[in-house]
Amino acid sequence: MANFDDDPAAERAVLLEAQRIARMGSWTVEAATGRAYLSAGLRGLCGLPADGTVEDLVALVHQEDLAVLGEFRDRLWAQRSPETLDLDVRDVTGERSYLVRARAEFDASGALVTVHGTVQDVTKIRALERQLSQDGRLFRETQRVARMGTWEWDTATGDCVWSSMLYDLAGIAPGTAITYSDYLRIVHPDDRGWVDQRWQELASARRPVECEHRVVRPDGKRRVFRVRGEAADPDRGVMIGTCQDVTEQRSTETRMQRSSKRFTDLVAITPVGIALFDDAERLVDANDALCSLLGMDLERLRGTTAEQLTHPDDRESRRGRDTPAFHSGQRVLSTAAGKPVYCELNATVSVTDDGRRFWLVVFADVTDRRRTAERLRHQATHDELTGLPGRAAVKELLATLLGGRDYQRIALLFCDVDNFKRVNDSLGHDVGDELITALARRLERGLPPSCTVARMSGDEYVVICSDVDEAGGVEVLANQVASLLRTAVPVRGQLLRVSASIGAAVPTGPETSGADLLRYADAAMFAAKARGTGRVSMASDALIASANSQMLLEGQLREAIANDQLVLHYQPVVGPDGTVLSAEALVRWPHPERGLLMPGEFLPVAEQGDLQGELDRWVLRTAFTEAAEWPQLCGGVLTGGVAIAVNLAGLVPGDPDFVDIVTSCVAATGISWDRVILELVETSLIDLPSRSREAMAELVERGVRFAVDDFGTGYSSLARLKELPAQIIKIDRRFVSGVATDASDFAVARALVDMARAMGRSCVAEGVENATQFHVLRGVGVDAYQGWLMSRPIPAREFRELLKLGPVHIPSGA
Incomplete structure (x- = not known):
């Protein structure tokens, strides 16, 4: 070792070199004078000149560290012991870190004499410490997330060292002294023997060990641990390893295995065909249902491609189309016998455990459903009674023919059986149905192949x-059809002589649509019917112009209904003393060009345009709304509210939504159920099906009353009165007009009143226009009266004023 006692310069040089290597410098401050000494190493470290001062040194400190540096100085000057103080500060850029260390020197009296210190660049050290700290934190977080702890086992002493995470996994308080025997005690009794054997093999053979076993924690919870171990220091017999809690993973795997087993079982027993295809679209596996569907065993199916399974006809239709073998939709498969099977495919792509892709395809046999759909389509486009094409089929056929080059050769005949309503009303619907079917067969047999016969509605055919x-030619064809329909048809042992009114039309140009042709022929048919029964009429220019005018009026009526451009007038129905019992709502149309139109001018248009249902709904909603606001104080007398009667033509009890529509109108307007009267013509109430009667009964139970309008005009006997599901009978004005002058009219009126009273129904006389009629009807016991004698139909505002006046005037006398 060198001796520097005789060479201070050499010693100083060595000291400076040591400071440079350690990236350190020293400093000294005299307490009495404040003089400071900065070593050459410190100046070199901080880049200060030879005359650099303490102030220059402080100026190099980061702005945020100046406060703690000041506190550090105050502590040095204030302390009374030679204790060394440390402080970390950053340079002005914040990129480098320095450790400042200082110690105070005192004289014999304890006064501060000098402060010695060093400054060392610890940037790399601090970075390493931060990295180590971060690594430690990440290691601890990794153990926590992975639920993994670490351990060390001294096989010589049996002592174990556990990480804090392992203590947590085992449910043992951290810091508890652990031995190998303690570890074995928490191993499940059934696993303890073989687990001990594995660890003893590790201790003796020093070969790595990995195993899974169950543990029973002190709190009784059972977990599954996956443990790995190997020799850390074979010479000392120290083993290290990891321990991971894999309870959730194993539980999930067990559930997946059970789910997979259930899926496999489900595939095996499901009634729909299921198959697995590889990426080359070859069948790999299939369930029994698919084998049964195709009539092949699994061995025969294996290896076949999707195209080979497809029926040749379907394969040909798909040729040239860039569609995948498996996609949602339908495919026709071929059985072993070559029979087509219509299947609906649902496919999904999945991946096996080894990464290979496969298709899982479900084949649902829809052959029966397809046949049913075709049958339903036939039913939807064909008449159920006669089997003839219906309205939808007529529209399709006309669109096809009129869109072709030979549209000028097309003709359409609209046929309406004369007086068919009388047959239905007098002989019953069953007889009427037999007649319609017999006429359909005559038309089919008697017309040339170029003619298609269709049924549009009850007694209407189209050719x-x-x-x-x-x-x-058109005339020859029309007369031939008229001849076929002018016949005597044997039905149930009697001959029914019938005829038909026929209207014929041909396209007027390439712009003629199917709807136009139907309208023209329909208008011609009505013209023929106006001339008498069994007549034929051609659609002339005048008729076509009239039909177009009717179509325009129909469009205007449709718009008027939608935009609330109609109005209601009300005609009171009064009792014998003049008390207003109810009012019938009568619709009027204030046409912007033609003025106020009465029902007779636009109801036929509504009927032909299929607008009666919409019109009925408008009248219901409007009448209920206005009636709900009628005064209940009439002539100073408080009443329960005058009832409102609405005559229905398009909306009838047989409609599926009849009850819902009436209910929604009542609910929306707030009118009482017992104020609602629904009037229906006599013929609509004859031979009602059970569903219609149930709908009426449901409304009657809520308080609604039904009235038979114009009773006596429906070609039915008085005996049918008993069958009518109505509470009110309205005697037709044709009997009322002659009740005082015609003995037969008087007899009918009296019989109706007597029968209605015996059956618990009330009678209303319609069309009462003079005092004589009123007195005669009151004499036979009529319950209520309606007609111009009491009041004409008046607008809503005038009717409200009429109600406020109380009972209407009743003619005196007898």
Whole structure:
């Protein structure tokens, strides 16, 4: 070792070199004078000149560290012991760290004499410490997230060292002294023997060990540990390892295995075909249902491609289309016998454990459903009674024919059986159905192949001819159809002589649509019917213009209904003393060009345009709304509210949503159920199906009353009165007009009143226009009266004023 006693310069040089290597410098401050000494090493470390001062040194400190540096100085000057103080500060850039260490020297009296210190660049040390700290934190977090602890086992002493995470996993208080025997005590009794054997093998053979076993924690909870161990220092017999809690993973795996087993079982027993295909679209596996569906065993199916399974007809239809083998939709498969099977496919792509892709395809046999759909489509486009094409099929056929090059050769005949309503009303619907079917068969047998017969509605047929020249011309064809429908049809032992009114139309140009042709032929049919029964009429220019005018009026009516451009007038129904019992709502149309239109001018348009249902709903909603605001104080007398009667034509009890529509109107307006009267014509109440009667009964139970309007005009006998599910009978004005002058009218009125009273129904006389009629009807016991004698139909505002006046005037006398 060198001796520097005789060479201070050499010693100083060595000291400076040591400071440079340690990236350190020293400093001294005299307490009495404040003089400071900065070593050359310190100046070099901090980049200060030879005359650098303490102030220059402080100026190099980061702004945020100046406060703690001041506190550090105050502590040095204030302390009374030679204790060394440390402080970390950063340079002005914040990129480098320095450790400042200082110690005070005192004289014999304890006064501060000098402060000695050093400054060392610890940037790399601090970075390493931070990295080590971060590594330690990440290691601890990794153990926590992975639920993994570490351990050390001294096989010589049996002592173990556990990480804090392992204590937590085992449910043992951290810091508890642990030995190998303590560890074995928490191993499940059934696993303890073989686990001990594995660890003893590690201790003796020093070969790495990995195993899973169950543990029973002190709190009784059972967990599954995955433990790994190996020799850390074979010479000293120290083993180290990890311990991970894999309870959740094993539980999940068990559930997945059970789920997979259930899935496998489900695939095996499910009634739909299921198959697995590899990435080359070859069948790898299939369940019994698919084998049964295709009539092949699994061995025969294995290796077949999706294209090979497809029926040749379907394969040909798909040729040239860039579609994947498996996609949502339908595919026709081929059985072993070559029979087509319609299947709906649902496919999904999955991946096996080794990363290979496969398709899971479900084949649902929809052959029966397809047949049912075709049958339903036939039912939707064909008439159920006669089997003839229906309205939808007529529209499709007309659109096809009129869109072709030979549209000028097309003719359409609209046929309406004369007086068919009388047959239905007098002989019953069953007889009417037999008659309609017999006429349909006559038309099918008697017309040329170019003609298609269809049924539009109850007693209406349509004949569409695709080549009228082949049939001999429009007139010849129309007369032939008239001849076929002018016949005597044997039905249930009697001959029914019938005829039909026929309207014929041909396209007026390439712009003629199917709807136009139907309208023209319909208008011609009505013109024929106006001339008498069994007549034929051609759609002339005048008729077509009239039909177009009707179509315009229909569009305007549709708009008027939608925009609330109609109004209601009300005609009171009064008792024998003039008390207003109810009022019938009568619709009027204030047309912007034609003025106020009465129902007779636009109801036929509503009927032809299928607007009666919409019109009925508008009248219901409007009448209930206005009636809900009628005064209950009439002539100074408080009443329960005058009832409102609405005549229905398009909305009838047989409609599926009849009850819902009435209910929603009542609920929306707040009118009382017992103030609602629904009037229906006599013929709509005859032979009602059970569903219609149930709908009426449901409304009657809530308080609604039904009235038979114009009773006596429906070609039915008085005996049918008993069958009508109504509470009110309205005697038609044709009997009322002659009740005082015609003995038969008087007899009918009296019989109706007597029968209605015996059956618990009330009678209303319609069309009462003079005092004589009123007195005669009151004499036979009529319950209520409606007609111009009491009041004409008046607007809503005038009717409210009429109600306020009390009972209407009743003619005196007898």
